[in-house]
Amino acid sequence: MKKIGFLSFGHWSPSPQSGTRSGADALLQSIDLAVAAEELGADGAYFRVHHFARQLGSPFPLLAAAGARTKRIELGTAVIDMRYENPLYMAEDAGAADLIAGGRLQLGISRGSPEQVIDGWRYFGYVPEEGKTDADMARRHAEIFLDVLRGEGFAQPNPRPMFPNPPGLLRLEPFSEGLRERIWWGAATNATAEWAAKLGMNLQSSTLKFDESGEPLHVQQAEQIRAYRAAWKAAGHGRQPRVSVSRSIFALVNDMDHAYFGGSEGEDHFGYIEPEKRAVFGRTYAAEPDVLIEQLKEDQAIAEADTLLLTVPNQLGVDYNAHVIEAILKHVAPALGWR
Incomplete structure (x- = not known):
């Protein structure tokens, strides 16, 4: 069984053509889509974090609110840019959101991608x-x-505190048991995937990665996943890791699907997201379900991963995005053995 969730960037624009015209729309519709995805039987609702952009930039209020509205679905990020984060304050926010959600957070973190401003x-x-x-x-x-999430005391208590302290060094509160094992690293290279494995983080691989061989994205990702798993085994961790890949996949099952995505399918392409750093960008899969099934059988990285995140066009509205998710769950996943 492969876990299937959605990944939203939470774009918003005041344009009349957008169904998501404000920051409030982006946040509230993200919660509604998480609820709808849970009702459809999807496994995860994940959100991308970008600062200085008309997108989702503050994940923990969103995750906490979605956690309070849902019961089963995993709630995560893909990814939080750690260049911007105070790790101790983040641990408090993450612990609180995870407790509200009943231990369902799956937090993807990373070095991040090029941002909207210089050295933001x-x-x-x-x-x-x-x-x-x-x-x-x-x-x-x-x-x-990661160290703070272990829940071990590290801070010297005040001998005259305002409130009584438990014995010993103090940890950050609230502490959520098990969250440390639900942290993922978004790796753009094989080396950072191996580093993540050594630290005991799960692996997220996006719709792009730095080009290391000139091969298609799915081939390079599959190699990255195998390198990650080898490093995990060598590190001797006592649990099995999880691995996700993200894909843009659209099953064309009605006229609206054809209008939006018919003819949008293409090939991988190569380009530069940073000076002197060549990257490979993944293709969009858009076809009738029977064709889509055959195409996805050839995707080596999806085959290697246990979790698939479907990137959704959130500005097309909650109802349409729920339809996109349902079409994959109903018309594609069973034939591939994912359900």
Whole structure:
């Protein structure tokens, strides 16, 4: 059984053509879509975090609200940019949201992607140490976050506190048991996937990754997943890891689907998201279900992963996006053995 969820960037635009015209629309519709996806039998509702953009930028209020409105579905991120995060404050927010959701958070974190402004993390008060890069800073923030989530005391208590303390060093509260094992790293390279494995994080691989071989995205991702699992095994962790890949997949089952996505299918393409860093961008799958099934059988990374995240066009509205999810669950997933 493969877990299937959706991934939303939460775009919004005041354009009359957009069904999501404000930040409030993006947040409230995201909650409604999580509820609808749960009712359809989907396994996860995931959200992308981008700062300085007309997208979802503050995940924990959204995750907490979605957690209060749902009962079963996993709620996650893909991904939170750790260059911007205070790992201790983040641990408090994450613990609170996870407790509200009853232990259903699946938090994807990462070094992040190019943002809307130059060195946006500087405006949040973070600067890499001398001789370090912003990627080094993100990984350091991630390591601190993971350590705090273990729930071990580290802070010296005040001998004259306002309220009585438990014995020993104090930890951050609220603490949510098990959240440490539900942290994922969004890896753009094989090396960072292996690093994530050593630290005991699950793996997220997106619709793009840095080009390391010139091969199609799904082939490079499959190699990345195998390298990750080998590193996990070598690290000797006592549990099995989870791996997700993201894809843009649309089953064309009615006239509206054809109007929106008919003819949009293409091939992988290569380009530069940072100077001197070539990346491979994944194709869009858009076809009638029988054709789609045959195409997806050839995707090596989907075959390797246990979780598939469907990127959704959120500005087309909750109802249409619920239809996109339902079409995959009903017309595609069973034939591929995912359901």
